[in-house]
Amino acid sequence: MSTVxxxxxxxxxxxxxxxSRTAARADVHLLALSALPPAVAGSVGRLCASVTTPGDAGRSDLVSLIVSRAREVGADAVITFSEYAVVAVAEACEKLGLPGAGAAAALARDKRLMRGAWQRSGLPQPAFRPVATEADLRAAVDSLSCPLLLKAAWSAGSTAHQIISSPGDVSAAWxxxxxxxxESAQLGFAELHVAEAEADFVVEEIVSxxxxxxxxxxxxxDYLSVEGVVADGVFRPVCLSGRMPTVEPFTERAGITPAPLSPDAQDRVVDLARRAVDALGLRDCGTHTEIxxxxxxxxxxxxxxARFGGAMTVPQIEEVFGPDLVGMLVDHLLGRPVAWPEQALTPAQARGAAGSLVVLAVDGRGEAWQDRRIWDFPVVASGVPLSPDSELSVVAESSLPEGxxxxxxxPAGGANTMAALCLLSAADPRTVLRDFRTLVDALPRVLPAAQREEASA
Structure with missing residues (x-):
């Protein structure tokens, strides 16, 4: 059997x-750079041939660590699904002579390099400037039109986003x-390979x-994502996922598969995603393009x-359309034939719809809850009236413990301040959207109130 x-x-x-999907294709050796979620700790031993958790000393040269471990286990493929390890794994695959995202992986990770590549290709994007100091930011604000969005170049999950409405906001935003x-680095939400990546930023105009x-x-x-894969340098679109409106400034609240666009609109979106991915020069990896x-x-x-979408995007695709994207990518990296979709799958081909909702302490109007609440999924499941055939579940490994x-x-912490991740399956994407709106409105009402001592903890 092959080894991954x-x-x-x-x-x-x-x-x-x-x-589970990788273990169905190969013997799996796990290199854990983050703590294993308690919800899956029991199954790891059953699914993995080995589990290695390196100490701090071993992480100082992450590429060498990955290369060394891959050689020790005789890996036929090396893979990651984490944004924070994409570049290190891509470089390790290059050294090992194994398929991977390729030398251009950093272009799909560093937002400054990404926007530069798209600019050279003449692709539509907001006007932007890379910034490394407060002085850089002030100069950028003078040359761009407010309002602007300050982003960390290597962040994910809308972390460290700041809106700059006027030059007077620069110092506080920076x-x-x-x-x-x-703070995110202390929580483990930070680039693992590039030194001092937390100091790199980009500022861009906010388009309407x-x-x-x-x-x-x-x-x-007013945005969506195109899920896909690059196989042997060729972009293969899989499907589109829609979104609920973001929470200020631009924190994602929910993703819904499929996105109910007309065929013509979907074709135009996929064409732009294809040009965006092609401009980055990726080779063998999942892709997630937001437009x-x-x-x-x-x-x-x-x-x-240069990886699949996070949260429950991949499980949603499997539930709605059938393809096991994780298993298919593993097969491709192992040199096995894979039947990728001929073109992006459409809502007409979907078997219902599925969506994932990030539980944030913000109501449907975007305003903070008036008081503190206790996370209690059984109360939510029994107390919120959803559509008759909808099924709601909680993703335990991505949620806080009950209580x-x-x-x-x-707003600056983005998804770092989420309480839970819920998955909803329904007859169609419109039902998912309506149920999520019902859920968002009901949460601050049905969840138990926190006692003063708990709320201040």
Whole structure:
């Protein structure tokens, strides 16, 4: 049987899903760069041939660590599904002579390099400037049009986003973004290979999007994502996922598969995603491309990642359309034939719909909850009236333990302040959207109130 070294770090699809699909294709050796989620710790020993957790000394040269471990286990493929380990794994695969994202992987990780590559290819995106100091940021604000969005170049999950409405916001935004990146690194949500990556930023103009020209029903967000894969350098689109509107500033609340676009609109979106991925020169990896939707058919690229979408995007695709993307990518990396979709799958081909909701302490109007609440999924499941055939579940490994106080939402912290991740299956994407809106409105009402001592903890 073939052997795969799976490099685990925070983020990406749930580890339990990834492990089970990979283990069905090969012997799996796990290199754990982050702590294993308690919800899957029991199954790891059953699914993995070995589990290695390196000490701090071994992480100082992450590429060498991966290469060494791959050689020790005789790996036929090395793979990761974490944003924070993509570059290190790609470089290790290059040294090992194994298929991987390739030498261009950093272009799909560093937002400064990514936007530079798209600019050279003439692709639509917001005007931007790379910034490394507060002085750089001030100069960028003078040359761009406010409002602007300050982003950490190597972040994920909308972490450290700050809106700059005028030059007077620069100092506070710069200090806050740097503080959040330092805090995120302590939590393990940080680039694992590039030294001092938390100091790199990009600032860009905020373009005005609209969902009204793209969706038949109100309530959708003004952006979506194209899920796909690059196999032997050729982009293979799989499907589109829609979104609920973000929480200020731009924190994602929910992803829904499929995105109910018209065939013509889907074709245009996929074409832009293809050009975006091609411009980065990736070779063998999953892809996740986010696109902002504007009036009159306008679109702007947000970002592309050299890995599959995080949260429950991959399980949603498998439930709705059938393809096991994790297993298919593993097969491809092992040199086995894979029948990728001939073109992006459409809503007409879907078997229902599925969506994942990030539980944040923010109501449907985008306002913070008035008081602190306790996370209690059984109460949610029994107390929120959803559509008759909808099924709601909680993703335990991506959620706080039952009885935890729901964190106060921090706009700069993004997804770092989530309490839980819920999965909903329904008859169609419109039902998922309506049920999620019902759920968001009901959460601060049905969840138990926290006692004063708990809330201050």
């Amino acid at each position: 070294l799976l490099v685990h770090a925070k983020g990406g699809p749930p580890l339990g899903h990834v492990l 200090a806050r973004s740097r503080q959040v990146m330092a 999007g609209t969902a009204a020209d793209w969706f038949d029903e109100p309530g959708w967000g 902002k939707l504007g009036p009159d058919g306008r679109m702007w690229l947000i970002e592309t990642a 935890s106080v729901v964190p106060v939402y921090d």
